[in-house]
Amino acid sequence: MNQQCDVLIIGAGLSGLLTALNIDAKYQILVIAKETFMNSNSMLAQGGIAVEMNTDPILHQGHFEDTLKAGANLNDPAAVRALVDHGNEAIKRLIELGVDFDKDADNNIVFTKEGGHSRNRIVHAGGDASGYHTTKTLLTEISLRRNIRFLEHSMAIDLLQNEKRICGATVLTEGSKTLHIYAKKTILATGGIGSVYNATTNDLSATGDGIGLAFRAGAKIKNMEFVQFHPTAFFDEESKSRKRFLISEAVRGEGAKLINVLKQRFMQKYHPELMELAPRDIVSQAIYREMYDTWTDHVFLDTRELDTKFLEKRFPTIFEHLKLHGLIMGIDLIPVAPCEHFICGGVDADLKGRTSIRDLYAVGEVANTGVHGANRLASNSLLECVVFAIEIAKDINTTIESTELETNITKSYPPKAEFNYKPIRKKIGDYMDEHVGIVRNTDGLTLALEVISKIYEDLLKFPNSTKYYYETLNLATTAKIITNAALERKVSIGCHLRIK
Numbered sequence: 001m002n003q004q005c006d007v008l009i010i011g012a013g014l015s016g017l018l019t020a021l022n023i024d025a026k027y028q029i030l031v032i033a034k035e036t037f038m039n040s041n042s043m044l045a046q047g048g049i050a051v052e053m054n055t056d057p058i059l060h061q062g063h064f065e066d067t068l069k070a071g072a073n074l075n076d077p078a079a080v081r082a083l084v085d086h087g088n089e090a091i092k093r094l095i096e097l098g099v100d101f102d103k104d105a106d107n108n109i110v111f112t113k114e115g116g117h118s119r120n121r122i123v124h125a126g127g128d129a130s131g132y133h134t135t136k137t138l139l140t141e142i143s144l145r146r147n148i149r150f151l152e153h154s155m156a157i158d159l160l161q162n163e164k165r166i167c168g169a170t171v172l173t174e175g176s177k178t179l180h181i182y183a184k185k186t187i188l189a190t191g192g193i194g195s196v197y198n199a200t201t202n203d204l205s206a207t208g209d210g211i212g213l214a215f216r217a218g219a220k221i222k223n224m225e226f227v228q229f230h231p232t233a234f235f236d237e238e239s240k241s242r243k244r245f246l247i248s249e250a251v252r253g254e255g256a257k258l259i260n261v262l263k264q265r266f267m268q269k270y271h272p273e274l275m276e277l278a279p280r281d282i283v284s285q286a287i288y289r290e291m292y293d294t295w296t297d298h299v300f301l302d303t304r305e306l307d308t309k310f311l312e313k314r315f316p317t318i319f320e321h322l323k324l325h326g327l328i329m330g331i332d333l334i335p336v337a338p339c340e341h342f343i344c345g346g347v348d349a350d351l352k353g354r355t356s357i358r359d360l361y362a363v364g365e366v367a368n369t370g371v372h373g374a375n376r377l378a379s380n381s382l383l384e385c386v387v388f389a390i391e392i393a394k395d396i397n398t399t400i401e402s403t404e405l406e407t408n409i410t411k412s413y414p415p416k417a418e419f420n421y422k423p424i425r426k427k428i429g430d431y432m433d434e435h436v437g438i439v440r441n442t443d444g445l446t447l448a449l450e451v452i453s454k455i456y457e458d459l460l461k462f463p464n465s466t467k468y469y470y471e472t473l474n475l476a477t478t479a480k481i482i483t484n485a486a487l488e489r490k491v492s493i494g495c496h497l498r499i500k
């Protein structure tokens with residue numbers, strides 16, 4: 001039942017897929033996904049990818065500086081330099097693999113603008129379906145590769161390790177069977193943490209699994225207090241789902257304004273220069289303040305100065321979604337509120353994606369490469385996925401020959417028991433929303449840490465070989481790490497706002 005391969009990639013979003021496609025075809029690669037290949041944040045990405053396609057150093061410097069400014073200079077400058085300078089090479093690779101970025105009538109790629117960018121540098125595909133188009137293209141390409149196998153509905157629950165290195169992972173298959181997959185190199189490409197909160201723009205399968213796996217293996221995890229809340233998730237009063245539909249920043253990039261429930265524009269009070277296109281942390285915190293001052297749970301995105309036909313063509317997915325809710329872009333005000341969107345920190349990784357444990361890599365949203373600092377610049381996340389996927393593949397191509405396959409490690413697991421983890425998950429989300437959200441204070445963080453630590457300890461006492469148990473354990477682990485980090489960082493910076 002156990003399996004082996006040269007490279008095990010845990011996650012089938014943009015970062016995992018592009019890594020697989022850049023590893024030399026002579027190596028056997030296994031890509032696993034917890035649910036279907038459609039369940040990833042990559043599939044949901046709307047706005048696009050930030051990149052300077054021109055090699056002009058002045059333009060690269062502009063992207064570099066915008067990234068540091070958004071990240072409150074807490075970024076690792078070497079990582080930002082790599083991100084910005086290798087961006088065009090990475091986008092060219094996507095084009096070579098078949099990704100068709102949107103073009104104008106003269107067949108030139110079009111660039112749009114988003115919050116925190118000093119000029120238009122976002123490439124997009126399918127209007128506002130950039131992630132779907134890019135990820136689907138890579139999936140098609142992967143299906144043609146004979147050296148790459150994939151397994152859906154297969155959840156990594158533990159990393160296999162000896163005293164020196166990571167040697168693969170234990171995987172729970174659809175029928176709750178555990179199997180060991182031995183690999184020379186293992187890559188965490190598990191994405192975000194959205195479900196740690198009760199409301200998120202993420203696919204709800206984002207339960208912080210990569211953080212849990214890395215933590216249990218003893219890998220270094222950093223910058224977890226920097227949770228980015230997207231300012232403009234659609235506020236649908238009637239929806240019972242925890243998943244919020246995103247209204248891309250690019251809508252503001254095309255000229256939409258924010259107004260409060262009193263129909264007053266407010267961004268001039270918070271960032272008179274960039275207004276609605278200020279970095280996300282500033283816009284989310286401004287909306288939070290306006291909602292507080294007007295005793296409401298939302299503000300409005302005002303697209304009424306924009307042409308309906310243009311909006312329909314430019315944002316087909318958003319237009320359609322809103323229409324289903326009885327709202328027409330260009331005519332109706334769109335209710336929006338901030339919610340969890342992205343984790344800036346993660347499993348610490350160097351410029352080659354190597355973590356603190358040998359033969360374990362981290363790529364994409366799960367990784368802390370240092371590019372985002374205290375707040376991510378819009379559309380830098382997909383860029384991080386593609387730039388570092390290529391760097392990891394290069395490192396693997398040059399080091400794998402000298403890496404041994406270790407197949408002697410085994411781990412045993414308790415039998416499966418039926419248990420309803422839903423109330424525990426809800427409790428974690430409630431405490432995270434209330435005390436570890438946009439605004440934080442010492443008393444709230446201390447209380448949340450106490451409650452979440454107790455949940456975490458209880459889960460450890462009663463192990464259970466089911467997907468829901470491991471997801472809940474990963475949620476509790478991630479929530480605990482975020483809360484601890486938020487408590488330790490006493491001063492406000494970027495998307496970490498402390499009022500006491």
Ligand SMILES: Cc1cc2nc3c(=O)[nH]c(=O)nc-3n(C[C@H](O)[C@H](O)[C@H](O)COP(=O)(O)OP(=O)(O)OC[C@H]3O[C@@H](n4cnc5c(N)ncnc54)[C@H](O)[C@@H]3O)c2cc1C
Pocket residue numbers: 010011012013014015016032033034035036037039040041042043044045046047048049050130131154155156157189190191192201202203205209210246341342363364365366378379380381382383385
């Ligand atoms: C609505 C939305 C819009 C966005 N728009 C943009 C944008 O326009 N531009 C931008 O730059 N960024 C955007 N982002 C952020 C960006 O999409 C993500 O950060 C990025 O796609 C993450 O890619 P990834 O490969 O790291 O992870 P994902 O694409 O999330 O993939 C994670 C994969 O890991 C698998 N997985 C997780 N845990 C396990 C496990 N235990 N075992 C096996 N498999 C596992 C999942 O099944 C999935 O296949 C957006 C995010 C959202 C939610």
